[in-house]
Amino acid sequence: MYLYLYDSFLNQKKYNNQLARIETRLTDLGINGKISRLSPLRNIQELLADELRNGVKTVVVVGNDKTLNEVINIAAKFDVIFGLIPVGGENHIASSLGIPIGEEACNIISGRIIKKLDLGKINNTYFLSDIKIAGDQVTIECEDHYKIMPQASQSEISICNFKPALAGSFNQNGYFNPQDGLLEIFIQPIVSGMSKFFKKPIMAQSIIPIRKIAIDSKQSVSVITDGQKVLKTPVKIEIVPKKLKLIVGKSREF
Amino acid sequence: MFKNQDEIREIETIIGPSVQVEGDFIAAGDMVIEGTVSGKITTEKNLRIGPGAKIFASISAANASIAGEVQGNIKVKENLEIAETARIFGDVKTGTISIAQGATLNGRCQAGDDKKSKFEKIDHHSKPTEKEAPITEELEEVVDEQLN
Numbered sequence: 111m112y113l114y115l116y117d118s119f120l121n122q123k124k125y126n127n128q129l130a131r132i133e134t135r136l137t138d139l140g141i142n143g144k145i146s147r148l149s150p151l152r153n154i155q156e157l158l159a160d161e162l163r164n165g166v167k168t169v170v171v172v173g174n175d176k177t178l179n180e181v182i183n184i185a186a187k188f189d190v191i192f193g194l195i196p197v198g199g200e201n202h203i204a205s206s207l208g209i210p211i212g213e214e215a216c217n218i219i220s221g222r223i224i225k226k227l228d229l230g231k232i233n234n235t236y237f238l239s240d241i242k243i244a245g246d247q248v249t250i251e252c253e254d255h256y257k258i259m260p261q262a263s264q265s266e267i268s269i270c271n272f273k274p275a276l277a278g279s280f281n282q283n284g285y286f287n288p289q290d291g292l293l294e295i296f297i298q299p300i301v302s303g304m305s306k307f308f309k310k311p312i313m314a315q316s317i318i319p320i321r322k323i324a325i326d327s328k329q330s331v332s333v334i335t336d337g338q339k340v341l342k343t344p345v346k347i348e349i350v351p352k353k354l355k356l357i358v359g360k361s362r363e364f
Numbered sequence: 365m366f367k368n369q370d371e372i373r374e375i376e377t378i379i380g381p382s383v384q385v386e387g388d389f390i391a392a393g394d395m396v397i398e399g400t401v402s403g404k405i406t407t408e409k410n411l412r413i414g415p416g417a418k419i420f421a422s423i424s425a426a427n428a429s430i431a432g433e434v435q436g437n438i439k440v441k442e443n444l445e446i447a448e449t450a451r452i453f454g455d456v457k458t459g460t461i462s463i464a465q466g467a468t469l470n471g472r473c474q475a476g477d478d479k480k481s482k483f484e485k486i487d488h489h490s491k492p493t494e495k496e497a498p499i500t501e502e503l504e505e506v507v508d509e510q511l512n
Contacts, residue, residue, distance in 0.1 A: 255389070257387055259384045298380075299382045318377050319393075
């Protein structure tokens, strides 16, 4: 039995046609189910608990990265299979999972390639894709053994479960696999102007596979999880292996 | 080791030139260091230290290729390659070693097995002992008499 969770932004009129096509396709494939619309006033945890009690086996999130991120934090507590139908903008996680946008994603749900994926955990918040740190003078303590300190005046620091957009060819080398039980610290100095074209980009980057880290800084800096939620340093981050059962596409990046 | 694109696929940890690491830096896979590391570096696989890297640490690896500056002792199980740009200040212990012309190496260097071979042992036993010395003198006297 399927439960479809629609994000509140899908109430906008411009999505009506797209949602109608998705619903038709789901009926054609024989995987239609109950539809629940999320809203700030609705408690997702209670909703999910009730529906699971009623026999729901698969929960499909219809929305974007933000919707998935919201649901994942609650979903991690339940033993249920999750799916995603990406609609609208900001769907980077969906592309990493090999799920096309709109009604074509229904075929992926129907295909049911289920993978157990690792989740990152920052303090008490789960994240699926990555964490970005918006600051320079941070100290990253890894596995309680060593400290990493970026020295460039401006660096982009990411803690990744999935491949970040700036990683280039790094994904070929077995990095950024959400099934390997590791997170990757990815540090890239921000280059500007003409030096962007002359410097060797790959050798300037740092990448360190890790299971557990703590991030601290002299002044409190912002830490953004999956491009949505903002936390402040100090934070503790760890990987929770095979925490989430998710339906993925054949063209996934791992 | 670290010579073509296929081998780069095995790389697991990369420390870029803009990063500093402090402490016991331990990795199970290959390591490439282009930045600064102080403390201790340990890997069960291959280690490459780039020409711009500065290492203030003791190093332990299966194979190593060094092109940067290292201040600390180096222990390599198999092969150590020291490039012409390398500057090493510390003792080196390795299975095999290759040092390029122009490299700096200040410290004791032990390459290869430290156990003596069988031939060395046989030669050692075949040397005349103190008890055997008088016999040779007697023989010399007999020979002199016969000649006279």
